[in-house]
Amino acid sequence: EVQLVESGGGLVQPGGSLRLSCAASGFTFRNYDMNWVRQAPGKGLEWIAFISSGGTRYSAGSVKGRFTISRDNAKNSLYLQMNSLRVEDMGVYHCARGSTDRQWDYFDYWGQGSLVTVSS
Amino acid sequence: DIQMTQSPSSLSASVGDRVTITCRASQTINSHLNWYQVRPGKAPKLLIYAATSVQSGVPSRFSGSGSGTDFTLTINTLQPEDFAIYYCQQSYSSPYTFGQGSKLEIK
Numbered sequence: 608e609v610q611l612v613e614s615g616g617g618l619v620q621p622g623g624s625l626r627l628s629c630a631a632s633g634f635t636f637r638n639y640d641m642n643w644v645r646q647a648p649g650k651g652l653e654w655i656a657f658i659s660s661g662g663t664r665y666s667a668g669s670v671k672g673r674f675t676i677s678r679d680n681a682k683n684s685l686y687l688q689m690n691s692l693r694v695e696d697m698g699v700y701h702c703a704r705g706s707t708d709r710q711w712d713y714f715d716y717w718g719q720g721s722l723v724t725v726s727s
Numbered sequence: 728d729i730q731m732t733q734s735p736s737s738l739s740a741s742v743g744d745r746v747t748i749t750c751r752a753s754q755t756i757n758s759h760l761n762w763y764q765v766r767p768g769k770a771p772k773l774l775i776y777a778a779t780s781v782q783s784g785v786p787s788r789f790s791g792s793g794s795g796t797d798f799t800l801t802i803n804t805l806q807p808e809d810f811a812i813y814y815c816q817q818s819y820s821s822p823y824t825f826g827q828g829s830k831l832e833i834k
Contacts, residue, residue: 611770644771652763652771652814652825667822701771712818713761713776719769 609633609716611702616721623692627721629685629702637680640705642714643687645723647698656687657705670696689723697725729753729817733826739834744805748829750798750815759819762791762800765828766811774813775800807833 615627629641643656656666656676664676675688685702700721703714730753740746750760758778765771773782775791778798788803802809810833815826 646765651828652765652816654816654823654825657821665821703771706776708776711759711777711780712823713773713816714763714771715773715776715782717770717772 609704611704611716611718613700613702613718613721616700616723618724618726619692620727621692621694621725623725624688624690625692625723627687627689627700627723629687629718631683631685631702631704634704636678636683639707641676641678641685642703642705643674643676643685643700644703644714644717645696645698645700646720647695650698658685692723692725694725697723699723728822729756729820729824731815731817731824731826733813733815733829735829736827737830737832739832740805741834742805742807745801745803746805746831747802748800748813748815748831750793750800750826752796752798752817752819755795756817756819758794759817760791760793760798761816761818762789763814763816764809764811765814766808771814802831805831 610632612630640659658676673691677686702718704716706713732751760778762775763771790801792799812828812830
């Protein structure tokens with residue numbers, strides 16, 4: 608069974624840092640692209656970062672230069688290093704697995720998420 | 728970035744009803760359109776990919792249609808577990824943007 612379990616969220620002050628982790632199991636992690644998607648309170652889903660199976664990275668403009676996605680295939684883990692956090696970064700952060708379909712991109716499995724609160 | 732607009736933003740229905748949610752893209756995305764279900768405290772769930780393909784394990788009462796800029800998610804014979812928020816997502820070009828969500832509530 609595919610499982611994605613996020614951890615590392617919590618309360619941080621504006622300008623602070625936090626590192627989220629996503630533990631993957633039930634599939635060959637190194638073969639899959641991975642993503643982080645967040646949901647701000649009362650708002651919709653927002654894709655924020657992608658890392659390919661080969662290590663290519665992309666991020667959304669809203670977090671570029673502040674957030675860094677990385678992975679450790681030996682540990683079956685995905686990470687999101689978040690620096691210079693802002694109040695608007697507050698929300699639930701989900702990791703999501705990318706499809707291996709050559710023609711279509713979609714996120715076929717998601718974790719339940721980790722809550723990040725940014726407040727003084 | 729491609730803008731995705733869903734309608735309605737909220738709707739109420741009864742168990743056994745049929746409902747339709749629409750999603751419009753700001754430019755053509757061919758059939759690169761996915762639908763997800765989000766229930767409180769649960770992981771988001773992929774329902775439909777490539778506009779019309781039902782993800783493995785998803786009940787057959789869920790279906791998708793459309794191409795180009797206009798898409799539809801239909802749920803036949805609503806079940807209690809279907810009351811949730813539904814999001815469309817375009818995967819035509821990065822960043823892969825989502826609609827604002829459509830909240831389906833029990834009448």
